[in-house]
Amino acid sequence: MEISDVAGDIESVLLTEERIRERIAELCREIEAEDAATTDGTPLLLVGVLKGAVMVMADLARELRIPVQMDWMAVSSYGSSTQSSGVVRILKDLDAELAGRRVLIVEDILDSGLTLSWLVENLRSRGPASVRVCTLLRKPEAVKIRVDVQHCGFDIPNEFVIGYGLDYAERYRNLRDVAVLAPHVYA
Ligand code: 5GP
Numbered sequence: 001m002e003i004s005d006v007a008g009d010i011e012s013v014l015l016t017e018e019r020i021r022e023r024i025a026e027l028c029r030e031i032e033a034e035d036a037a038t039t040d041g042t043p044l045l046l047v048g049v050l051k052g053a054v055m056v057m058a059d060l061a062r063e064l065r066i067p068v069q070m071d072w073m074a075v076s077s078y079g080s081s082t083q084s085s086g087v088v089r090i091l092k093d094l095d096a097e098l099a100g101r102r103v104l105i106v107e108d109i110l111d112s113g114l115t116l117s118w119l120v121e122n123l124r125s126r127g128p129a130s131v132r133v134c135t136l137l138r139k140p141e142a143v144k145i146r147v148d149v150q151h152c153g154f155d156i157p158n159e160f161v162i163g164y165g166l167d168y169a170e171r172y173r174n175l176r177d178v179a180v181l182a183p184h185v186y187a
């Protein structure tokens with residue numbers, strides 16, 4: 001879906017499809033270099049967080065020039081639709097065993113950091129060789145809870161964004177770009 005298909009709902013376009021593609025390629029070169037330094041010959045395990053990370057996972061995985069395995073987790077953080085509470089529940093767990101694996105969490109956005117800090121600890125407790133984090137977007141609030149992020153696509157302003165996997169009420173995930181939602185949509 002293009003911006004023009006939902007123009008009335010959009011305040012501004014933050015990141016175009018092209019800009020996202022360029023940045024993901026840069027992130028992939030970082031990830032490849034890091035993996036080359038730590039590899040034990042097994043594929044890097046990408047853990048995508050459903051549903052927001054679907055697009056970034058698909059593009060990142062295809063751009064990477066190293067073998068990877070993809071697995072998915074679904075978690076829900078209780079709270080309102082635009083703010084998370086930090087109470088996290090697993091809705092769908094991983095299929096893969098993590099013991100000894102090099103894990104890279106792939107996230108769409110780091111906001112308060114509550115979800116991701118919980119997830120990193122949860123995966124660490126399963127005995128992986130390493131747990132690292134790649135997030136496409138990071139908001140300023142993310143500094144409140146410390147989460148070590150090895151690969152970050154873009155630092156963005158503290159506004160509610162949609163598109164490229166990110167939703168409002170399950171809509172706009174299929175928008176190609178990342179945009180700021182017009183306040184009248186959720187008012
Ligand atoms: P955190 O726990 O870091 O505050 O929130 C992480 C989750 O909240 C993200 O994975 C995402 O689902 C949701 N979220 C946070 N900020 C935004 C935003 O600006 N837009 C959308 N669509 N979701 C967001």
Ligand code: MG
Nearest residue numbers: 049052108109
């Ligand atoms: Mg997410």
Ligand code: MG
Nearest residue numbers: 052166167168
């Ligand atoms: Mg959401």
